[in-house]
Amino acid sequence: MDTTPIINNFKSEEYQINMGPQHPATHGVLRLLLTIDGEIIKKVEPDLGYIHRSIEKMCERDSYQQIVHLTDRMDYLSSHINNEAVCLTVENALELEIPERVKVIRTIIAELTRIASHTLWWGVMGMDVGALTTYFYGFRDREMINDIFEETCGARLTMNYNIPGGLMFDIHPNFVKRTKEFIAHFKTKLPEYDLLLSNNIIFRKRMEGIGILTKEDAISFGASGPVGRASGYSCDVRKHHSYSAYDKVKFNEVLKTEGDTYSRYQVRVLEMWESLSIIEQLIDNIPEGDFFAKTNAVIKLPEGEYYQKVETARGELGVYIVSTGTKNPYRMKFRSPGFSNLSLLNHIAVGGKIGDLVATMATLDLVIPDIDR
């Protein structure tokens, strides 16, 4: 009797490939271990730690002024907002009275940072789905913001403009003029973004209906920022836990309910319009006054635990400080938006194609140093 087992030659077999750490779509050194059946994703396992610099541990060594510049290196696309988070935590702990001027300037620069981050994301988003030209159009607009930053803060990316108590120096005399120029310029360019990419039939077909994240999942995974808002989860820290000058301006929290990749895309594009309107409301009303509140040369936080969250371009950044009353924090913890947003990648990418994974990952807008810290 023939006992050879029947071999099914047509059975499909899963295989694993490494996407990253050097891969164009992972935007840095994220490694994804993909289990694939043909083109269909079965499992995504992110592997972290390639750019871990132990920033949280370094913070325990540094004084509170020195901590600020380390946060530039976390989410480098919204470095000003990271700085602001640390400064707000320290200021709240010291119960400092911050001048109105500082609050308004911080808000304007934070919103400019958000636009800069989103334009970069938009360019890279286009590149991830294959439209290479968007990258340069995004960078053209970002360049103007970077010039504003360079003139006022002295650096384009790692600005370190905030210090606990206020700002390092006053805004440059050209700041208002340049910002207004930028607003006028960007208002003509932003509709082009829609014409070029958002309405494009190929782009829409690729983005709609993939990577769907429900509101329940968004909440349970701790999604925040545009990722959460695209799923209908109202999580804008600027709105719900207002800080700096956000209580003085009118803006809408952009909410979408579909939760797919295209709605995440739309939320970011619409957010740029909202940021523009925030800047417009504030730019003519920068109050006169000091640009910093006097602090001691050596800042010692009172014993206790302090937490402050802000809305970065990617979502909710929380800063948690445990102080024992010395000049260094006893423990410092950052709740970074990228980490939570990455955690849901496996949940929403399974079942899609490789192309879908790339598009989904692009709309999560991951910045790897933010995840690894």
Place this chain on the structure above:
Amino acid sequence: MNITKNIHEWLFSLMPETTASIVEMVLIAVVYLAIFAVAGLYLVLLERRVAAWFQLRLGPNRVGYQGLLQTMADALKLVSKELTGTLKADKFLYNLAPYFVIVTALMAMSLFPFTKELHAFDINIGIFFLIAISSIGVIGILLAGWSSNNKFALIGAMRSGVQTISYELSVGLSLLTMVLMTGSLQLSQIVEVQEKGGWLIVQGHIPALIAFCIYMIAGTAETNRAPFDLVEAESELGAGFHTEYSGMKFAYFFLAEFINMFIIASIATTVFFGAYLSPFGITENIPLLGVFWFLGKTLLLIFLMMWFRWTFPRLRIDQLLVLEWKYLLPLNLMNLLLMALMVLLGLTIQF
């Protein structure tokens, strides 16, 4: 052409007939090879400059006047580079693949009528031969992806197979639509028909226009260029099928892509836009200007393909197949029927 005639007579007076014809063929082949190697290089430069102008950049403008020697320098660099390979690659197929791709690309070039006389190889199944040759190239890509023992390359190669087999149909059918009007597959006769009755795209009006659109889409897909560059898909697969190739072997793939683009545009020029014929016959009495018109029309179509590439996002693999099987193929078949009816009822525009 007097020079060619002189050389021909000189060769035949010098040696026996068989040797002479072989030598003549080799000479023609070498000339074509040289021309298209250079043409390929300059297409690369053109692509880079055009891309730069679309993207608010300047493009290569340092090596030579306006960067004219840039691609020469690149080619020199690629020649001098080390040929790396993977350890467990199928060495024979791995080395064969680039030649497969480049040779098939160059073979197709000999068929095009640059002027009435400058026409190396006027075969009576011209169009058929072109379609056949251009589909052999994909075997090279499949071999490259499979033999280099890399999963990313394999995915790219499989995508390429799926894509080329699908879009071959559309290329064939849209050309067939035009052949209905000419009644011949021979390229010289296709041009002759256009010389008498105007360019085929005018003769065939609506169905010809539809056929042209379908041909351009399918042709872009055939050359694996964006928005159909799933084979390379930089942001998905790194470099796709040529991930493991370096140096001159990579350059062959690269050059073949551009020569293929030239071929696709040339076919369209020949079949739709009257090859070397000038618009309204304005320079009909200077036959040598035919080269100018031929290249002009071809470059215009190449520019169109570049415009596609630098504007559109990439399709997903399943959408690629949906586009072909649900949209292009049914439209194409309807269009073929329409054209057949038109030819039967004599509704084509004749001058």
Place this chain on the structure above:
Amino acid sequence: MSYFSDIYNGVKTLLTGMSVTGKYFLHSRKGAITQQYPDNRDTLKMFDRFRGEVVMPHDENNEHRCTGCQKCELACPNGSIEIIWDRQVDPETGKKKKMIDQHIYHLGMCTMCGLCIEACPTDAIKWAQNFENSVYDRAYLTRVLNKPGSKLMPGVED
């Protein structure tokens, strides 16, 4: 009929996209945003606040304003600044006074945070707008900011 309207809409959006890029193509001559960097060295001017590297300005008498208080050294988060000092007799007053021997600055470690310049009570150090900092040996990145033989400007106290 949605089949044909799909095709129509698709083609329309594609043509809209092409018109955007086409517009830039036609204006490519004046629209280019490329900075041809080494060529525009003469016209390229950095903003006054640009943080290139830390320098110590000296006046014509080879005098600087650094008193050696070491506040910058303390403020620096990653030890980019080292000050070697000792007590010397001030020739004017005849008293012993803290004076710097070398103000060492490691550009290779500097993160350009600007805390040292904020901390300096006598404005002895400031930012230079130089950005071409690449060298062939990292030892060149360690610089002594005070010039040899320089001394403290009279009248500068912390």
